[in-house]
Amino acid sequence: xxxxxxxxxxxxxxxxxxxxxxxxxxxxxxxxxxxxxxxxxxxxxxxxxxxxxxxxxxxxxxxxxxxxxxxxxxxxxxxxxxxxxxxxxxxxxxxxxxxxxxxxxxxxxxxxxxxxxxxxxxxxxxxxxxxxxxxxxxxxxxxxxxxxxxxxxxxxxxxxxxxxxxxxxxxxxxxxxxxxxxxxxxxxxxxxxxxxxxxxxxxxxxxxxxxxxxxxxxxxxxxx
Numbered sequence: 001x002x003x004x005x006x007x008x009x010x011x012x013x014x015x016x017x018x019x020x021x022x023x024x025x026x027x028x029x030x031x032x033x034x035x036x037x038x039x040x041x042x043x044x045x046x047x048x049x050x051x052x053x054x055x056x057x058x059x060x061x062x063x064x065x066x067x068x069x070x071x072x073x074x075x076x077x078x079x080x081x082x083x084x085x086x087x088x089x090x091x092x093x094x095x096x097x098x099x100x101x102x103x104x105x106x107x108x109x110x111x112x113x114x115x116x117x118x119x120x121x122x123x124x125x126x127x128x129x130x131x132x133x134x135x136x137x138x139x140x141x142x143x144x145x146x147x148x149x150x151x152x153x154x155x156x157x158x159x160x161x162x163x164x165x166x167x168x169x170x171x172x173x174x175x176x177x178x179x180x181x182x183x184x185x186x187x188x189x190x191x192x193x194x195x196x197x198x199x200x201x202x203x204x205x206x207x208x209x210x211x212x213x214x215x216x217x218x219x220x221x222x223x224x
Contacts, residue, residue: 011060036207039216084164088171090155092143124153148175
C-alpha cells in the first residue's frame, strides 16, 4: 500500500435475489488521507467498512490497492495484516492493561514504554496509573471493571500499538464525552500524520479535521 485504495464500481448484496446494499460505489483513498464517514443506521456504512477490510467480497466491482485486486490469491491475507480496526464494542481479555493494549503479544515481548505512550495518546494512561498495580492491573473478563469510555480508549491504544498502515475507527469514540473525544482525535491526527485513517462517526464535529467526509445513505456515496 504505497499510493491508493480504489473502490471500482462496487456493488454488494447479501443474497442473490436481495436488493443491493451498496450500488456502483467509486472512491479513491490516497495513502495518508484522513477520511470521515457518516450516514444513517442501515445506510450501508458497516457494509462499506467490511468490504474495505476484506471481510466481505463485493458482488460487483473490485477493491484495488495500488492496482492489485485484494481478493486474488493470497492478497487478502496480506491486506488484513495491514489493518487495525477499532469497533464500537471492544473485546478485552481477563488480563492486564498492558496485555490488552499489546494484544496478541507474549508478555515477555511487550514493549512497556510503547504501551504507556499509546495509553497516553488514547487518554487512558492516568486512569491505568491510578490503579493499584498500574499496567499490570487486570481489567476483568470483557473489561467488566471498566466504563464504556475506558474500554474504547483501551481499544484505541491497542490500534496505536499495532502501528498498522490503515487504521479504521468504527464508532470508536461513541462512549466518550465531547471534550475527551476531541483530545483523542487531535492526538491521533497529530501523531499519525503518515497513516491512512478511516473514521466512522455520528457526530459531524468528530470529523472536522478529515481530508474528506463521505456520506453513505441508501447504498449511495456522496462527498459532503
